[in-house]
Amino acid sequence: MKYFIIFFILFNSVFSLDYHHDGISNILQEKNKPFFISIGKDGKIISWNFEKNKIINEISFNNGALNNISFSKSNNYFAISNYFGKIFILNKNSFNILNIFNFNSMSIENLYFISDSKLLLVYQNKKIILIDIFKKEKINEINLDYEILDSTIYNNKLIVLDRNNKFYFINLNNLNIESNLEFPSDKIIHKFLINKNKLLISYKNKLKLYDIKTKKINKIITYLDINITSLNFYNDNYYIGFNNGRIISYDKNLNNSILDYKLHNDKINKIIEYKNKIISISDDASVIIYDKNNNKLINIFNGL
CATH class of the missing domain: 2.130.10.10 (YVTN repeat-like/Quinoprotein amine dehydrogenase)
Structure with missing residues (x-):
């Protein structure tokens, strides 16, 4: 599997919404x-x-x-x-x-x-x-x-995470709680993603991939000196954003790192994949479009 790390100094090659x-x-x-x-x-x-x-x-x-x-x-x-x-x-x-x-x-x-x-x-x-x-x-x-930290809609259910590391699976029409799932509360879960009975949960600097059917943790990844700020999933790939502007992409089992690059100067708020282009948005309002097939930065919004 292709693996590469790119460190890039941001000058004029990034479209920024800073002026807007x-x-x-x-x-x-x-x-x-x-x-x-x-x-x-x-x-x-x-x-x-x-x-x-x-x-x-x-x-x-x-x-x-x-x-x-x-x-x-x-x-x-x-x-x-x-x-x-x-x-x-x-x-x-x-x-x-x-x-x-x-x-x-x-x-x-x-x-x-x-x-x-x-x-x-x-x-x-x-x-x-x-x-x-x-x-x-x-x-x-x-x-x-308890206070709600994160939520999503999946398979016609609202899934909610509270501060006590408890997940609620809620009927969208009548708001009845149909089931729940609880993790140890010694460390707070900040964000989560769910896809095909796989629950990806993130702590401050740790990822865990949990299988809802088998009720087992399949994978744990710990990062040093950086905090996770964004979880995203597109086309069987996870995209993880960090507080230092770094982005890492993994396969659906978290076994292989496909991309690893740092182009932003601030924490990553959101990552979107569209037609093999990775669009990342950071807290300083910069928007970067990266061509993952050709391994290069794209300057699409020239002149704005």
Whole structure:
């Protein structure tokens, strides 16, 4: 398996959204398309197309830092939230605001459209709320025992991780807890990914790959002097981001390192793979596109 390490000094070969964003908090890709929307700690929303080398739309919100974003099932509009729990529904193309509401003043950990009208809100303060965005009313609500650290939707279930290292598998329609999975709480799990009954969990500087069916740990990887900040999975490969700007890619069993390179100067917030291009976003708002087949950096957003 090909293995290489590249260390690169960032000068003019990187497209940066620094002039547009003062820190990117989240970014979302429209499924199988080169269309992205990024939201910032500065309250800005930017849509861009990296294949056409252009920013499409940009607006500034006077509603504080933004932290979460989700496309509707039809992809015609999207929801965003700020750190005070306020939710905005915007048209994808025009950025016109379609609706505004707030059900809880606490910060939202994540939000998910489960239909064009139903939006699932996962709060950091133990609360999960299912709402109707058109009626602006609650459909259902539950409270967990501990603060929520991470969540995802997989196989039509909401999977939630709390601060006590407990995973909840929750029915999307009625919010009933169908099962749970618990790990020792001596060290806090920060993030997780789930794919084909394999649960990848990350501690501060350690990865564990857990088989849900056999209930066994298949792999453990420990890193020295760097902390894990991002977990991502595309095309049977894991992409792990670190606080020093480093990115490592592994096969689906964590047995082989496919890529290992450092191009960012700040911690990695998110990694996306699209048509064999790796798009990585760091906390300083730089966006780097890397061609993994040809092992080279791509300068797609020249002149912006």
